[in-house]
Amino acid sequence: MLLTLTVLSGCGSSGTSSKPSASPTAATTWKYTTLDLGIPDKVLKAPVTGRVPDGQTLHVGVTLKVGDDVWKKYGHGKSPSQAAGDVGKELGVSDQTIQKFQAYLNSAHIQAKPSRTRTSVTFDVKAGQAAQLLRTSFVTHRLNGRTYFTPDPNHPPQIPEPLKPYILAVTGLESYSVAPRSRGPLSAAAPGRALPARAPRCIQRFPQRFATHDRVAAAYGYNQLWSQGWHGENMRVNLVEMDGYDRNDVDNYVACTGSRIQVSNVNLGATEPAVGAEATLDIQMLAGLAPNLSIVDYQEDPALLNSGNGADSWTALNDALQRIIDDNYDRSKRPAGSIVSISLGGPEGYLSPAVMESIDQSLRILTVAENMTVFVSSGDCGAYGDRVYGSLDVSFPATSPYVVAVGGTRLGLAPNGARTQETVWSDRTNLSRCENQWGSGGGVSRVHQRVPFQQAPGVDNRYSASGGREVPDVSAVAIDLPIYYRGRWVSSGGTSAAAPIWAAGMALVNQGLLTRAHVFCYGPDTFYHALSAAGGNKPYTDVVTGNNLYYPATAGFDLSTGLGSPNLPAFFNTLAANPG
Numbered sequence: 001m002l003l004t005l006t007v008l009s010g011c012g013s014s015g016t017s018s019k020p021s022a023s024p025t026a027a028t029t030w031k032y033t034t035l036d037l038g039i040p041d042k043v044l045k046a047p048v049t050g051r052v053p054d055g056q057t058l059h060v061g062v063t064l065k066v067g068d069d070v071w072k073k074y075g076h077g078k079s080p081s082q083a084a085g086d087v088g089k090e091l092g093v094s095d096q097t098i099q100k101f102q103a104y105l106n107s108a109h110i111q112a113k114p115s116r117t118r119t120s121v122t123f124d125v126k127a128g129q130a131a132q133l134l135r136t137s138f139v140t141h142r143l144n145g146r147t148y149f150t151p152d153p154n155h156p157p158q159i160p161e162p163l164k165p166y167i168l169a170v171t172g173l174e175s176y177s178v179a180p181r182s183r184g185p186l187s188a189a190a191p192g193r194a195l196p197a198r199a200p201r202c203i204q205r206f207p208q209r210f211a212t213h214d215r216v217a218a219a220y221g222y223n224q225l226w227s228q229g230w231h232g233e234n235m236r237v238n239l240v241e242m243d244g245y246d247r248n249d250v251d252n253y254v255a256c257t258g259s260r261i262q263v264s265n266v267n268l269g270a271t272e273p274a275v276g277a278e279a280t281l282d283i284q285m286l287a288g289l290a291p292n293l294s295i296v297d298y299q300e301d302p303a304l305l306n307s308g309n310g311a312d313s314w315t316a317l318n319d320a321l322q323r324i325i326d327d328n329y330d331r332s333k334r335p336a337g338s339i340v341s342i343s344l345g346g347p348e349g350y351l352s353p354a355v356m357e358s359i360d361q362s363l364r365i366l367t368v369a370e371n372m373t374v375f376v377s378s379g380d381c382g383a384y385g386d387r388v389y390g391s392l393d394v395s396f397p398a399t400s401p402y403v404v405a406v407g408g409t410r411l412g413l414a415p416n417g418a419r420t421q422e423t424v425w426s427d428r429t430n431l432s433r434c435e436n437q438w439g440s441g442g443g444v445s446r447v448h449q450r451v452p453f454q455q456a457p458g459v460d461n462r463y464s465a466s467g468g469r470e471v472p473d474v475s476a477v478a479i480d481l482p483i484y485y486r487g488r489w490v491s492s493g494g495t496s497a498a499a500p501i502w503a504a505g506m507a508l509v510n511q512g513l514l515t516r517a518h519v520f521c522y523g524p525d526t527f528y529h530a531l532s533a534a535g536g537n538k539p540y541t542d543v544v545t546g547n548n549l550y551y552p553a554t555a556g557f558d559l560s561t562g563l564g565s566p567n568l569p570a571f572f573n574t575l576a577a578n579p580g
Contacts, residue, residue: 054128092118213288243276379441408478458556
C-alpha cells in the first residue's frame with residue numbers, strides 16, 4: 001500500500017509551531033484500546049511454534065506523532081546561515097504528555113528515556129514484563145524458512161486510550177523485520193603494499209583504473225571548488241555506523257591524501273563496536289574529497305545489532321538518528337548546511353510498517369526541521385533488494401521521501417584524471433547469492449508514493465505506472481576505490497562509498513553558498529530543482545549505458561543511476577544563481 005507523504009525541504013527556512021498538550025492521568029483510571037503495529041496478516045497468521053521466554057530483553061521504541069499542522073509551518077526559501085530556534089519546542093509533544101507515558105510505564109517499573117525533542121521514547125523491557133503491560137503474550141512463528149516473534153495474534157497488544165493519539169509507531173515488539181545491512185564489497189588487496197604513514201601523495205601510486213581521491217575529485221570537479229578555497233572548513237557530516245574503525249587506518253589515509261579532517265565519535269552502546277570496513281570506507285571517502293571537514297561518527301550498539309533480532313537493529317538505527325536530532329536541536333549551535341550519510345538498509349518487502357514509519361519521521365525531522373541533507377546508499381544487490389535474483393525489491397531507507405538515494409557507477413579515467421566514460425556498476429559473475437556485489441540498487445517503492453518534487457525527464461517511464469517513489473536520485477563511482485584498512489591498501493566500494501562521495505560534494509557546495517550568499521541548500525528536492533533551474537549548466541553527467549541487472553540506464557533519469565553523477569561546479573553554479 002502506498003503511503004501519501006508531503007516533503008517540505010530545499011533551500012528553505014523554518015517556522016514555529018504549536019504542540020499537543022495533555023494532562024497526567026493515573027494509570028489505574030485509563031481505558032484500554034488495541035495498539036495496531038501494522039504487522040502484515042501473512043506474518044501474523046503463520047504457524048505458531050512457541051513462546052518467547054519471559055526473560056528475553058526487548059528494545060522498544062515509541063515514535064510520537066508530529067501533527068500535519070506543525071509540518072505545514074516549515075516552508076521553502078533561502079535558508080540563512082544562522083537561524084534561531086529550538087526544534088524540540090516546535091515539534092515535540094508537551095511535558096505533560098511525556099509525563100503521561102512515563103506514568104504508564106512506571107506502573108510496570110519501566111524506566112523510559114524520552115528524546116530531547118520529545119518526539120520519541122525508548123526503553124528496554126523483559127518480554128514477560130512487556131506482555132503484562134500490553135495485556136498480551138509474545139509467540140514465535142515460522143514462515144518461508146524464517147523464525148520470528150510477534151504479539152499473540154489472538155490477543156493483540158492493548159494500551160491506555162489517552163496515549164493512542166500521540167503514537168505514530170512502536171518498534172521492538174516483533175522480529176519479522178530483517179536487520180539493516182551495511183553496503184560495500186571489500187575485494188582482495190589492491191596492488192601495492194602498505195605504505196608509510198607519512199609517505200607524500202602515496203595514494204597516487206595506484207594503477208590508472210583505481211578511483212583514487214584525486215582522480216575522483218578531478219572527474220567530478222571537486223578540485224575546482226578546492227581551488228576556490230573550499231575544502232569543508234566549518235562544515236559537518238554526521239555518519240551512522242554499525243561498526244567502528246581503527247584510528248591508525250584513518251591516520252594513514254589522511255597522511256597520504258593531505259587531509260586535515262576532524263573526527264569525533266558518539267558511542268551509542270555499552271562497548272566500542274568492532275573495527276569494520278564500512279566506517280573506514282565512509283570516513284576515508286569524506287576525508288579524500290572534503291579534506292578539512294568535521295565528521296561526527298555515531299556508532300550503534302553492537303549488542304543490539306548482533307542480537308539476531310532485526311527489530312532491535314532498526315531500533316538502534318533510529319536511536320542514532322534521534323541522537324543526531326537531539327545533538328542538533330538548537331539551530332544557533334549547529335553548523336549551517338550539515339549533512340547526514342547512511343550506508344545501511346533493508347528490503348522493503350521484509351520490513352514492518354512500524355519500522356519504516358519510525359525511521360521516516362526521524363529522517364523528516366532531520367531534513368525538514370533541522371535543514372540537513374540526508375544521503376542514503378541505494379543498495380548493492382542491483383534491482384533485487386532482498387538479495388534473491390529475480391525478486392524485485394528496493395532498499396529502505398533509500399526509498400524514504402526525505403533522503404537523497406545514491407546509486408553506483410563504474411568510472412573510466414584518463415591519465416590526467418578526466419572522466420572518459422561512466423556506466424552503471426553491476427556484476428553478473430555470481431547470481432546465486434548477493435554479497436553486496438551485484439551492483440547499483442534501484443527500482444520503484446511499493447510503500448512510498450512518488451513525491452511531487454520528483455520531476456525530471458525519464459521519471460515517467462514504463463516502470464512508473466504504480467506511482468511509487470523511484471530510486472536512486474543520483475549516483476557516483478562505487479567500484480575500485482582504494483582505502484587503507486587493517487594496515488594495508490585494499491580495493492573497496494559499493495553504494496556505501498557513493499553516498500559519502502556525494503555528502504562530501506554537498507558540503508563543499510554549501511560552504512561555497514554560505515561564503516558567497518550566506519545561504520545553504522538541503523533536502524532531496526534540491527537535486528531536482530538543480531536540474532530544472534540549470535539552464536545551460538549540466539549539474540549531472542547523465543549515465544546512459546549499462547543496467548543494474550534489470551533496469552537499464554537511459555537518457556535522463558533512470559532506475560539504475562537516477563539523475564546521474566556529479567558535475568559539481570555546474571551543480572554549485574546553478575544553486576548559486578537560483579537557490580530555490
